[in-house]
Amino acid sequence: MKCVTCAEAEYVHEARDLPSTRGRETVLHGVMVDHCPACGDEPFRVE
Numbered sequence: 927m928k929c930v931t932c933a934e935a936e937y938v939h940e941a942r943d944l945p946s947t948r949g950r951e952t953v954l955h956g957v958m959v960d961h962c963p964a965c966g967d968e969p970f971r972v973e
């Protein structure tokens with residue numbers, strides 16, 4: 927799927943460690959996110 931922001935590149939599936947937004951100092955490990963290698967857009971980040 928092409929990036930909807932810049933249309934320069936395909937999104938890349940990548941596992942990330944993301945800080946939780948639930949108010950505690952919790953890190954979510956291995957969350958799969960799509961990101962664009964061209965502009966860094968992350969349209970499908972899951973909270």
Ligand SMILES: [Zn+2]
Pocket residue numbers: 929930931932933934935962963964965966967
């Ligand atoms: Zn992009």
